[in-house]
Amino acid sequence: MALIELHNITKDYPLGDQFISVLKGVSLTIEKGEYVALMGASGSGKSTLMNILGCLDRPTGGDYFFDGRELGRASGDERAKVRNRQIGFVFQSFNLLPRTSALENVIMPLAYTSNLSNAEKKRRGLAALQEVGIGDRAGHHPSQLSGGQQQRVAIARALINRPPVIFADEPTGNLDSKTSVEVMDMFKKLNDEGITVILVTHSQAIAKFAKRTICMSDGQIVSGLFEGGVSQ
16 A cells, blocks of 8 residues: 555645746655655755645645545644654754753654653653664753764654654755765665655765655656666
């Protein structure tokens, strides 16, 4: 069963008394366990598509099915539950709270899980930090961590609810080349463990880590390559 199915997705934004079409009839299927890179130049629509896939925004038209549920027209509460329980996000700018520790940043999504004790939240947070290799930095604030360590905290936070899919938006954009490879190796490990990874990037070098590359231009998918470079 497909994890994600898009049928003729459109997205328009108002500009004065007119509308700008950012997505122009995108149809796409992503199976469970895939590792997909979504590529395109600035303005191609890839970030808008990622926001719709991650339930951060609604499409103007078309159908979006996530794990069999239609989410394009779901209520804000329904989409929020999916975001919190089934989706992990990793961003270029890390999006960590500066005045809280690595552990506190990681367990933040668990604030919406009322049936967990504080001790259990802490246990899960420490385990997630250990999984990404920085268990000894749990008490450090973001300013005390390197860029690579901050991104590992962000990945641990994305993993805290054990979601079936992780969306990563330019996750190596603020990292040097060595640290970028380390972070991408981490995504590969997570994918090998069965997590679906969907990566937005403008870098062909980073896209090569994925098993499938989908290229966008002017709000449309122009190619989707499977592992080995075979066209869709």
